[in-house]
Amino acid sequence: MTDALVAASRAAIARGSKSFALASRLFDPVTRDRATLLYAWCRYADDVIDGQVDGFRRVASVETATERLTALEAGTRAALAHSVSRLSDGGGEETVDPATIAFAALARVAAETAMPARFPLDLIEGFRSDVEERRFVTFDDTLTYCYHVAGCVGVMMAIVMGVPPDDEATLDRACDLGLAFQLDNIARDVIEDAANARCYLPEAWLGEAGLTLATYAAPANRAALASVVARLVDEAEHYAASSRYGTPKLLWRSAWAVLAAADIYGGIGHRVRAEGAAALDRRVMTSGREKFAAIARALPAAITRRRRWAMAPSRAGLWTRPTS
Numbered sequence: 424m425t426d427a428l429v430a431a432s433r434a435a436i437a438r439g440s441k442s443f444a445l446a447s448r449l450f451d452p453v454t455r456d457r458a459t460l461l462y463a464w465c466r467y468a469d470d471v472i473d474g475q476v477d478g479f480r481r482v483a484s485v486e487t488a489t490e491r492l493t494a495l496e497a498g499t500r501a502a503l504a505h506s507v508s509r510l511s512d513g514g515g516e517e518t519v520d521p522a523t524i525a526f527a528a529l530a531r532v533a534a535e536t537a538m539p540a541r542f543p544l545d546l547i548e549g550f551r552s553d554v555e556e557r558r559f560v561t562f563d564d565t566l567t568y569c570y571h572v573a574g575c576v577g578v579m580m581a582i583v584m585g586v587p588p589d590d591e592a593t594l595d596r597a598c599d600l601g602l603a604f605q606l607d608n609i610a611r612d613v614i615e616d617a618a619n620a621r622c623y624l625p626e627a628w629l630g631e632a633g634l635t636l637a638t639y640a641a642p643a644n645r646a647a648l649a650s651v652v653a654r655l656v657d658e659a660e661h662y663a664a665s666s667r668y669g670t671p672k673l674l675w676r677s678a679w680a681v682l683a684a685a686d687i688y689g690g691i692g693h694r695v696r697a698e699g700a701a702a703l704d705r706r707v708m709t710s711g712r713e714k715f716a717a718i719a720r721a722l723p724a725a726i727t728r729r730r731r732w733a734m735a736p737s738r739a740g741l742w743t744r745p746t747s
Contacts, residue, residue: 428531429456431524432463445714446687449680450584457535457583460528464502465546465576467525471495472550488554496547498522502530503540536582541747545575553621558636562625562658566742569605570598574744577601581669584677591746596669596735598744599662600685606659607692610652614640614703624651645700652703656692661741663689668735670728679718679725686717 436443436459443462447455469475471491486494529543549571559565581597582588609616609623616623617640629639632647639648663685670678687709695702709717724731 427519428524428527429459431519432459432528435463435466435521435524446680446684446718449676449683449718451674451676454584454674454677457532458580460532461579461583464499464525464529464532464543467521468495468499468546468550470521472553492547492550492554495550496544498526499529499543499547500540502526503533503543505530505534532583537588538579538582539588542575542579542582545571549573549575556620558626559623560626562628563742565606565609565623565625566602568623569602569609570742570744573605573608574598574601577604577666578744581673584673584681586669586672590672592735593669593672595738595743596666599738599741600666600669600681602742603659603663603666603685604688606655606662607688607695610655610659610695611691611702611707613648613652615706624655628654645703649699649703653696653699656696659692660689665736665738665741667728668732670725671732673728675725675728678728679721682721682724682728683718686721687714690717 436447447458447462450458472488472495474488474491532538533540533543549568552568552571557564557568559568575598577597577600578594581594586593586597588594613622613624622636622639624639626636628651629635632651634644634647634651638644639651666685667682670681673681690709690713691707694707698707
């Protein structure tokens with residue numbers, strides 16, 4: 424029987440992340456429940472910082488973003504210290520506020536997987552970048568941000584899938600996939616982010632394209648901006664390719680989910696790059712049929728992963744996450 428905490432986490436994800444809800448079905452039951460618990464906390468944390476519910480509905484708040492970040496960090500530290508409220512393990516319906524669900528979910532998954540505290544706290548640091556409106560001058564600045572909002576999530580998901588927390592080489596590959604996802608997200612959402620006064624593109628790249636922070640999102644500059652976005656997608660492909668060499672360490676169902684997700688996100692980036700300026704004024708998405716096609720393509724790759732990606736090449740030239 425599904426316990427109350429997992430059921431509540433699933434309900435939160437079903438409302439706010441249909442793609443994850445679909446991909447999570449590929450996991451074995453234990454991994455699926457743990458991934459659901461982790462993702463419920465990640466979804467809640469992202470919503471808190473953005474002032475949203477379920478990933479899209481804006482809500483009024485009397486607290487400032489800094490105050491919300493402070494509360495989120497405090498709750499996260501309490502969860503990692505296992506000093507948060509617990510939901511009962513019985514079945515049935517419970518009405519519990521999202522914060523209680525999220526922090527209880529993190530506490531459980533951290534305890535069950537021996538999750539090092541630094542990884543959830545690294546995600547909090549990424550939110551701090553947004554709250555403080557930090558600028559991204561170099562591509563390394565962008566990659567550092569991508570680690571803190573997505574690469575560390577890839578690391579945590581790998582641990583949930585059974586990778587030992589001290590297997591740094593495999594965790595690096597998991598981080599690479601998170602970086603690829605976030606780079607594709609930035610490429611897709613560049614105009615939407617600009618409307619929210621956020622720019623994650625390296626200012627150095629903008630300058631090379633003849634753009635500035637003040638002008639890059641102007642309609643007249645779509646062609647030049649599209650060249651910068653294409654460059655970002657090119658970089659995402661390097662990290663996605665590297666990440667596949669971590670899949671031999673995963674159980675085949677986990678590898679299936681990872682490879683399917685990589686195909687889906689990579690497809691978004693490919694479409695953004697292929698459509699050029701035309702892709703910048705709408706949100707590029709994948710259809711349900713395309714998602715299921717990606718899942719089908721990933722199955723034989725997951726089965727043959729230990730032959731295809733057994734000999735991992737060097738990561739020389741790729742950005743590497745901090746290890747302490």
